[in-house]
Amino acid sequence: MNKINLAIFGATGLVGQKMKHILEERNLNIDNIYFFASKNSAGKVIFFNSKEHFVEELCEKNIANKKIDYALCALDSPLAKEFLPLTKKYNITVIDNSSAFRMTDDIPLVVPEINPEKALYEGNIIASPNCSTIQSVVALYPIYKNYGIKRIIYTTYQAVSGSGVNGIEDLKRGLWDGENRFYPHQIAYNVLPHIDDFLDDGYTKEEMKMVNETKKIFGDNSIKITATTARVPVYDSHLVSINVETKKPFELTDIFDIFKNEPGIILYDDVKNNIYPMPIVARGRNEVFVGRIRRDFSVENGINFISVADNTRKGAALNTIQILEYLIDKQK
CATH class of the missing domain: 3.30.360.10 (Dihydrodipicolinate Reductase; domain 2)
Structure with a gap:
């Protein structure tokens, strides 16, 4: 199986940090991982699997050239609504923990124990429910x-x-x-x-x-x-x-x-x-x-x-990662 390029949007917040920790625990086949947050957090250091990574400002120019396959989104709803539509342009599949798209008709709302197959659709945004x-x-x-x-x-x-x-x-x-x-x-x-x-x-x-x-x-x-x-x-x-x-x-x-x-x-x-x-x-x-x-x-x-x-675990970060694992498994 090919390794993936993965991003976390909102990496310095409570849920974003929990996503990082769970990814370390579950040992996914990740080639490159990128951490994005607000301009105020840009330049902060995050350690992932004992390697040093710098937080980048979340903006279009910073995601444009990275060939990101998947992104886990821990942004608040207004920012997710503003930013996530841009990801389609760069073929990034986003699993969104915010409430921004949960009730949008053509975007699936997924809990892997119940309806994981809904994530296999042609759009690029998958919503994770409320905790x-x-x-x-x-x-x-x-x-x-x-x-x-x-x-x-x-x-x-x-x-x-x-x-x-x-x-x-x-x-x-x-x-x-x-x-x-x-x-x-x-x-x-x-x-x-x-x-x-x-x-x-x-x-x-x-x-x-x-x-x-x-x-x-x-x-x-x-x-x-x-x-x-x-x-x-x-x-x-x-x-x-x-x-x-x-x-x-x-x-x-x-x-x-x-x-x-x-x-x-x-x-x-x-x-x-x-x-x-x-x-x-x-x-x-x-x-x-x-x-x-x-x-x-x-x-x-x-x-x-x-x-x-x-x-913050099953109710947020873990559910998004379980969706990611399902998508990766189906691409084998």
Whole structure:
């Protein structure tokens, strides 16, 4: 297999740095790697596999002559919208972690455990979903395959690293009685039922991301979905409480068996011994942890469970790299 030329756009941010670390762990067949960031970060040094690399300013002239095959994008949405269309001119396949193109009709939204084949299309931009969506749909997909889904209720408890460095710093400041500079209220010792901007109907953009992205990934607009998202004073890993109503009846023991045998999932459920998924369990791990599985007796075919995953890892950087690995494998 030929070696690839790879770039990271937004390499100095939280997710960009996590991409670098995971690439080092997974030992992909990379010939050249390039790190791009804002003009302010240009000239900084990044070590990759013990080699020194200089960060370059992200601009067209700096990507034009490098024959980049693939790029992992960790830019914020406005910058991704501005810059990524330029990459088509240079035949760069971009796997984008931002929200910029997720709901664009002709751009696939990919989770490798569910719909990797969607990445094999003729366009050059592939979207990776929202962090809380990824860990939720990975857990829901085996239920969807086996029993169908009528309705989903999401309630999230999301770590501050989902807001990047600013969220982390606000939590650190708050723990030492400093004032918040990023969140609208103190996050330390608090829970904010507010992630992203509020819409006119009272939902937040984060909540509607989960609703709309789930439908797109499953390719099923018939599922009724609602969501409430909250920020909690935890550094890493999101916890999502999921209530799901299936189309077909099920035995609860079969649900346990399905989770036990599903790739990318760790069944972590032994409540008699206080074993259940928590952010501290999932931190630094690649898998989605599933537990607290129980029947919802308020509807005919209802299940309650929780999913927990490292949000900057599986919820962001790793998902993009798994898509990249799939594309490379299909080119053999």
